[in-house]
Amino acid sequence: MKRRLNILSIFALVLILLIGCTSESSTDNNTTNKQNDNADTEEPKQGGSITIASASEPGNLNPLIWATSSDTLVTHMVFDSLVIPDEELKMIGSLAEKWDVSEDGKTYTFYLKEGVTWHDGKPFTAKDVEFTYTSLAHPDYDAGAYWRVDPVVGAAEYKAGEAESVEGIKVIDDYTISFTTKEQFAPFISGLFIGVLPEHILSGVSPAEWAKHDSNRAPVGTGPFKFDSWETGQFIQLSANKDYFKGAPHLDSLVVRFGDANTMLAAFMNKEIDITSVPIAEIESIKSLDYADVVLSDQLSVYYVGFNAKNDHFADVKVRQALAHATDKRVIVASILGEYGEVADDIFPSKHWSHSPDLPIYDFDKDKAESLLEEAGYKKNSKGFFEKNGKELSFTLQVPTGTKEREKTAALLKQQYEAIGVKMELLSLDFPTLVTKLLPQTADGKQREVTKDDYDAYILGFGIEADPDEYRSYFGSAYMPPNGYNFVGYSDPLVDELLDKQSKEVNFEQRQQYIWEVSKKLAEDEIWIPIYEQSATYVANTKVAGFTPDFRGVTFNAREWSVK
Structure with a gap:
């Protein structure tokens, strides 16, 4: 970890200075007409359910298949990544406890969190990480994320069918894995921000078949919410992962409902859903509702x-x-x-x-x-x-x-x-x-x-x-x-x-x-x-606490949401 900070310290410092105003203005701009004057100082209530609107139905719930914002609205809650961005876009560990970088800046060794389980109870290990990133270089993979592993030694050869594995990805033990790049690659850590897949479910399945595999519509992840059901054209329902390694969500369940902006806004006004984006032209009228908080967020x-x-x-x-x-x-x-x-x-x-x-x-x-x-x-x-x-x-x-x-x-x-x-x-x-x-x-x-x-x-x-x-x-x-x-x-x-x-x-x-x-x-x-x-403009029912969207995604912090 120390070596990583030496290489990127200047980058991180300038990044903080230059985009720190983003996170600050997000805090300033996440104002509402009547939002949480004192409720957010109270302990979050445990239990309950929230329904959030999505403008489009997801196409895939496998985060490695051409991920769109409609997909990540759900997959950010179901899957976890080795690393994730913090509010200043600095990468921090998630499934990874920490990592070291070699003196030549080419080998990254990740030490994984122990005791993490998949939603079906199977243990998460370095084999899952190896499987995920090796799959991105598989000859049959053509779903847009190969660039994340392209810098790794042997990725090109494996993709071309000239090798049986990616030489630069090595499992050291159940909770340690290393990646070696061909050259120093500045954004390598950032490229690892993508959901890790379960080897025990997809091993032996060609990436060309992932979109048709049952797991694409019934995913198993390690994230804060578990997949329950998908009613085509209507909604996806999730339930809290009580065993989540960062701590269980406050909510018992969360529903993602699909529909166009007008339909979803009408559903909000009828109190059928709790969170939706709101067209700018409708903000002033929405502010007049005594159960509505208008929430603004900067976007990158x-x-x-x-x-x-x-x-x-x-x-x-x-x-x-x-x-x-x-x-x-x-x-x-x-x-x-x-x-x-x-x-x-x-x-x-x-x-x-x-x-x-x-x-x-x-x-x-x-x-x-x-x-x-x-x-x-x-x-x-x-x-x-x-x-x-x-x-x-x-x-x-x-x-x-x-x-x-x-x-x-x-x-x-x-x-x-x-x-x-x-x-x-x-x-x-x-x-x-x-x-x-x-x-x-x-x-x-x-x-x-x-x-x-x-x-x-x-x-x-x-x-x-x-x-x-x-x-x-x-x-x-x-x-x-x-x-x-x-x-x-x-x-x-x-x-x-x-x-x-x-x-x-x-x-x-x-x-x-x-x-x-x-x-x-x-x-x-x-x-x-x-x-x-x-600016991203949302409206949330006043019963919702902890809804603070930012440029990382609307549901990025859904684990912190609660019902007052």
Whole structure:
């Protein structure tokens, strides 16, 4: 552990200074209209149940399969990880009691907590950890998290079928395991923040079959809550893990109910559910309810429009830059988010150290937008729309339902783009359906590469979960599906080089500089148009105590929730 602190002490110190304001403002902003004036000073009541809303039904309850926010809402409560981020994004032990790092910075030895059991009573050991991370490099694994073990010695050979195991993962005894990386890898610890799977349940099951395995809909973890049942299209029910190694939850049970924002808000008003996100437009009216606490939380995320680089129009950077100039972000923020949002010009969150102070800015400028389209060879036709070689500049924006602010933003973007002569259609779909567009599959269920016919553009949010190296899976040339999340098909040699350099750089200032250079190049290429950052807005019944969401996830601290 001492060696780890020596290597990352500067990183941690600057991280605290730079994002400490995030956790502080989260505390300040987690204000409510009538929240817990003195109730939170009382001892939490034991027992009871809480129902929380989810905008979408989970697609998978195996945390290693293309995890989405709808999935992690549940899996954060069912599974535990070797390490987890604290409120300042520093990694701390969870299933790991502690760890040491070798003098050369390449071998990490983890000492696991003893006495931890799986929800079915089986003991948790280092074999489970070995199984989990070895599975990420399995030749049949194609569900997006290989990058976490890619730095480990022998991972590439095992993935290629040239070895029978991952050489750099070694079980020393039941409660000790080591990982050896090929080179020093700055974000390695952060990459271990992912749920550990039970070897005794999935051993012998090909990762290609995990999505179809019973455990994907009835998971067994080591987390604070146990899976009970899943009523498709309705809810998932969990019960307290009374034997949880960090201490049993205060609640007896917790229900995650699925539905769109309007349905869930109505259910809250009818006291059918206890916690839900609340559209900004509804906050003032919700505050009038004597049983409602409005809770705000900062997020380390940016909402953006992403383009399919294989699309004939969006393959041209000038078209993407034109649409950036046609996006009136200030109008969007002022009319939709108000005090709960701010304009974003960087795809890295402004409250995180990865955010660069020096980037190309695409101010709203209709004339500039049209000029760029003309430079790209487009001319307006008789209907007032740009076209090139007889093909009209029109596209479809995929809009996932469930977040009113995002849906309203899409509607404004349609108006703004058509005002310069670009035709855009909106296609509303639920989030799991959007995932099938961004991460398409073959007829036999295997992930495949994205083509220009899969989608044109989409609107989503992206946030840093533990470390900005997560962006590598979204923009690195080697991480296009099925090998990662680069579903926009972006490829640039300089970005690849910089992403590789930052991952190996243990000097914080130099690593930060590499990431700033990445953000500058991505801003020049504008494959994502960052639009705004938004506070997360929730409403909780006043009977709920301990609900303090932050950028790590809504249910990250569900063990602390209680009913007054």
